[in-house]
Amino acid sequence: MEVNDRPISRFPVPALSDLPDDIRDRIVEVQEKSGFVPNVFLALAHRPPEFRAFFDYYDALMLGDGGLTKAEREMIVVSTSGANNCQYCVIAHGAILRIYAKDPWWRIRSRSTIARRTLAYVNRRCSALRTK
Incomplete structure (x- = not known):
């Protein structure tokens, strides 16, 4: 598979080491389970409060109690x-x-x-x- 160095986002994509612990932990957990980091995670990590809000909402919808x-x-x-x-x-x-x-x-x-x-x-x- 060809690897390129084109940016994945129009937003700056932070290095994992620069992220708050909770966000870095979530990204690393996904990476360990799936073998890669989805681009959307890194693009959203640019703004930690928005990353947290998005995934709090996602977790409530997708992992919460329901029928x-x-x-x-x-x-x-x-x-x-x-x-x-x-x-x-x-x-x-x-x-x-x-x-x-x-x-x-x-x-x-x-x-x-x-x-x-x-x-x-x-x-x-x-x-x-x-x-x-």
Whole structure:
């Protein structure tokens, strides 16, 4: 995979070592679980109060008590992201949905609005990961 040095954001992206402990800990936890840091985490970390507010709200919606399963909540996020034409979120939350739903082929059966070319790329990447 090609690595480039283009910025991920129009905002300054802080180094992990420059972040407040609580934000750094959250980012490191995600990195340890997933093997990478989602760009949105680093872009939001530019403004720590907004990072905290976003993730407090996210946690309340996605992890709080309620009548929906984690998979159902992620399905809502994927559907909303698709309606908003945000392929970044469709792909990111689609991956989480497949984990929660215990169904690696959910995206194919869902008839999502994701572009066929992008879907083909995602399927190739998933296949490559399964063979490792």
